[in-house]
Amino acid sequence: MDQQKLRSLVFEKTGVKIDIDDPVFALVALNEAVLEEAVERHVALIDAASQELAQQARLAGGLAPHDAGARKPAPAGYAPAPAAPVGAIATQAPAITPRELRLLGAAAGIAILSALIVLGGQAAFSKAPPAPVIQQAKSLTAEEALALQNADKLSKAIQKLDPKVRAQLQAELQK
Structure with missing residues (x-):
């Protein structure tokens, strides 16, 4: 611990000047000692747990136990079991899962059923349109038939006129 530092x-950080003989340095030294002891204790616990885990892994794998650095040879005639085949791990999820397909189908069914209910209710509670009034066409008089023929001839004659004259004539007809 560098006291000057x-x-x-x-x-x-604070703008406060402290002396090397200040009691706060005693607290810093005490804190450092307690922290060092706690760290050593935790390191020892972690080391013991990792050794125990390694021991259990060896026993589970059929290997001889490992004793604090001394290696024991495997028993005679011992052959480790072959590793079980490992299946491929899916790296991509399918775009639509079967559950989502079922939910989409249910939603579509509900939508169609709702539409049918609405259309059925509309058909049941709406008024029928009134029957169209059919008028029988009366036969044209000779005078009316002659006027229609003249109008047709006049329309054809207007189409044959000069565009400028045609525009003036149509403007006059609109008045």
């Missing part, structure tokens, strides 16, 4: 760090 700690003094300058405290001064930079």
Whole structure:
């Protein structure tokens, strides 16, 4: 623990000057000692747990147990079991799962059923349109037939006129 470095760090962060003989350094030293002891204890626990886990892995795999660095040879006639075949791991999920397909089908069925109910209700509760009034066409008088023939001839004659004259004539007819 570099006390000068700690003094300058405290001064930079807080602006407070502390002396090397300040009691706060005693607390820092105490904290450092407690922390070091706790870290050593945790490292020892982690080491023991990892050794136990390795021992259990060896026993589960059919290998001889491993004793604190001493290797024991495998028993005579012992052959480790072959590893079980490992199936391929799917790296991509399917675009639509079967569950989603079922949900989509159910939603489509409900939508169609709802539409049929609405159309059925509309047909049941709407009024029938009134019957169309059919008028019998009366026969044209000779005068009306002659007027229609003249109108047809006039229409054909207008189409044969010069565009400028045709525009003036149609403007006059609109009045």
